Amino acid sequence: MTHKRSVTSVLCASALMLGLSACSDNKAPAAGEKAAGTSTDAATSGTLDKIKKSGTIVLGYRDSSIPFSYIADNPNQPVGYAHDLQLQVVDAVKKKLNMPDLKIRYNLVTSQNRIPLVSNGTVDLECGSTTNNKERQQQVDFSVGFFEVGSRLLTAKNSGVKDFTDLKGKKLVTTAGTTSERYIRQHQQELGIGEIISAKDHAESFLMLQNGRAAAFMMDDILLAGEKSKAADPNKWEIVGTAPIHEIYGCMLRKGDTGFKQVVDDAIKATYSSGEINKMYEKWFQQPIPPKNINLNFKMSDQLKALIATPHDRDQ
Amino acid sequence: MNYSWNWSVLWQSTGVGDSTYLQWVLVGLGWLLVIALVAWSIAMVLGSILGIMRTLPNKTARAIGTGYVTIFRNIPLLIQLFIWFYVVPNFLPSVIRDWWINDLGANTTALISASVGLGLFTAARVCEQVRTGIEALPVGQVNAGYAMGFSTAQLYRYVILPQSFRTILPPLSSELTNCVKNTSVASLVGVAEIISQMKTISEYTQNTIEIYTIVTVIFIVINVCLISAMTLLEKRLYVPGLIAGGK
Numbered sequence: 001m002t003h004k005r006s007v008t009s010v011l012c013a014s015a016l017m018l019g020l021s022a023c024s025d026n027k028a029p030a031a032g033e034k035a036a037g038t039s040t041d042a043a044t045s046g047t048l049d050k051i052k053k054s055g056t057i058v059l060g061y062r063d064s065s066i067p068f069s070y071i072a073d074n075p076n077q078p079v080g081y082a083h084d085l086q087l088q089v090v091d092a093v094k095k096k097l098n099m100p101d102l103k104i105r106y107n108l109v110t111s112q113n114r115i116p117l118v119s120n121g122t123v124d125l126e127c128g129s130t131t132n133n134k135e136r137q138q139q140v141d142f143s144v145g146f147f148e149v150g151s152r153l154l155t156a157k158n159s160g161v162k163d164f165t166d167l168k169g170k171k172l173v174t175t176a177g178t179t180s181e182r183y184i185r186q187h188q189q190e191l192g193i194g195e196i197i198s199a200k201d202h203a204e205s206f207l208m209l210q211n212g213r214a215a216a217f218m219m220d221d222i223l224l225a226g227e228k229s230k231a232a233d234p235n236k237w238e239i240v241g242t243a244p245i246h247e248i249y250g251c252m253l254r255k256g257d258t259g260f261k262q263v264v265d266d267a268i269k270a271t272y273s274s275g276e277i278n279k280m281y282e283k284w285f286q287q288p289i290p291p292k293n294i295n296l297n298f299k300m301s302d303q304l305k306a307l308i309a310t311p312h313d314r315d316q
Numbered sequence: 317m318n319y320s321w322n323w324s325v326l327w328q329s330t331g332v333g334d335s336t337y338l339q340w341v342l343v344g345l346g347w348l349l350v351i352a353l354v355a356w357s358i359a360m361v362l363g364s365i366l367g368i369m370r371t372l373p374n375k376t377a378r379a380i381g382t383g384y385v386t387i388f389r390n391i392p393l394l395i396q397l398f399i400w401f402y403v404v405p406n407f408l409p410s411v412i413r414d415w416w417i418n419d420l421g422a423n424t425t426a427l428i429s430a431s432v433g434l435g436l437f438t439a440a441r442v443c444e445q446v447r448t449g450i451e452a453l454p455v456g457q458v459n460a461g462y463a464m465g466f467s468t469a470q471l472y473r474y475v476i477l478p479q480s481f482r483t484i485l486p487p488l489s490s491e492l493t494n495c496v497k498n499t500s501v502a503s504l505v506g507v508a509e510i511i512s513q514m515k516t517i518s519e520y521t522q523n524t525i526e527i528y529t530i531v532t533v534i535f536i537v538i539n540v541c542l543i544s545a546m547t548l549l550e551k552r553l554y555v556p557g558l559i560a561g562g563k
Contacts, residue, residue: 112515116524119319135522138320171422176503176512177519185332197422198516199506208506211402213422 047124047260052097059086060109060126066226069128072290078106081284082127085146085268089125092267115139118252127251132315142250143264144311148303149220150243151180154228156236161216163241168192173205173214180218183245202227222298229294246303250313272308325523337517344510351431351499351509356492358435359442367446368472388440393501396437401429401505430502438495445487449480482553489546493539
């Protein structure tokens with residue numbers, strides 16, 4: 001192979017890639033227009049039209065976001081707090097479109113592909129453990145928030161770490177690509193943290209903590225409770241510290257689809273005003289949950305109570 | 317697709333210190349090169365020794381070579397790395413274990429585990445290629461060498477290896493590019509190489525398609541450069557009559 005040819009092949013490869021992304025960029029709006037053309041009801045939107053036409057709603061779910069959306073016993077049936085809310089939305093869509101036999105199709109999403117899959121039309125509604133933030137609002141719309149988390153520390157009971165100020169000279173592990181990682185790197189010097197380790201996922205982070213490679217594991221409190229409950233000896237670990245940052249979880253839907261967003265928001269708000277949300281919360285956070293019948297024992301935070309009293313779709 | 321494109325994502329501030337995402341990508345690239353270089357050096361040295369061992373008359377040497385290849389080539393790289401980083405330290409004497417885990421720091425030990433782990437894995441593959449190169453030579457050359465009064469060491473040094481290494485240059489080039497691509501498994505143990513930086517930037521900015529494309533192009537450029545260099549080497553070392561060099 002000559003040098004010239006190798007340069008050409010690079011150019012070809014990159015041109016191909018750009019071409020592919022450009023293609024998908026063009027195709028999707030065309031399909032959307034078509035759907036809009038067949039619409040009879042002016043108030044319905046792209047997603048509602050798509051659902052009506054196909055007779056199917058595609059729900060995005062997670063496989064291990066305990067207790068929000070995860071696979072417990074049946075590999076084809078996600079369960080969880082966010083999944084229950086998702087089903088409330090499906091009921092509302094059935095009523096709105098007058099389609100009692102609307103079919104549900106489940107589509108597994110990961111933290112890497114959830115946003116592309118919602119924005120390219122594969123998934124109609126994703127409810128899992130997705131934080132509503134400004135960067136994501138550029139790509140998708142969020143429903144009203146349904147959970148509020150704070151970033152705290154998981155540590156061994158005898159480690160002497162009681163809050164973020166106790167981390168001086170110590171090693172801390174957090175999961176790569178999370179808001180916690182970003183926050184703690186910004187404040188590393190100020191808190192005098194010895195070393196920050198960014199692990200691949202939550203299980204990996206907890207493994208670093210159990211292995212003694214880090215003194216504490218910083219993450220969303222509810223996720224820490226989930227990891228703790230999975231440990232061989234859950235009583236060895238405790239969640240400590242005052243959360244320096246809070247985040248709100250919401251369901252994701254396609255950007256600018258006001259008609260569908262209205263249906264989603266109304267369905268979620270209805271569970272708030274009827275008080276049904278409290279039953280759902282108790283079921284998933286304060287009672288034994290499948291598959292191992294572990295009780296997370298996670299009290300409803302004041303922030304979440306405030307969110308339920310006055311629902312909103314902002315990031316703070 | 318309802319996607320807001322932002323190709324200038326690399327010049328945005330990360331919000332950590334005053335770094336930009338470009339600096340993160342470059343840091344990731346740096347670690348990629350460090351891991352690839354260390355791993356490839358280990359792989360070439362160890363792989364050549366093992367490959368030669370597998371062709372020696374000595375039965376023990378052959379058994380060691382075969383055993384190594386069986387273990388290191390048949391266990392997935394990801395699992396090997398997991399074992400080196402999470403399992404092996406637990407069986408070290410406590411003094412060494414404390415030094416390894418507490419004094420060295422997790423990022424250093426992760427980097428060492430990843431480089432050495434990848435090197436040992438690639439060595440098994442290089443070993444097989446070296447063996448193939450040696451076995452591809454006509455057996456008459458070996459006999460002729462012995463007839464001339466060469467010792468086994470001299471035979472390998474002056475007759476076998478100069479020819480077999482030239483023969484295996486093309487498959488070694490692909491092994492080299494594989495080694496570069498396999499550095500991405502280092503993200504498993506927490507090394508901030510380019511794939512883990514890519515995932516982090518994608519999470520922070522949500523410009524997933526842009527950043528994945530940029531990193532893809534970086535990988536293509538690195539590997540095309542390496543292949544070009546190897547092709548040049550093939551041409552320089554080309555022996556007329558022995559496997560077509562670089563054509």
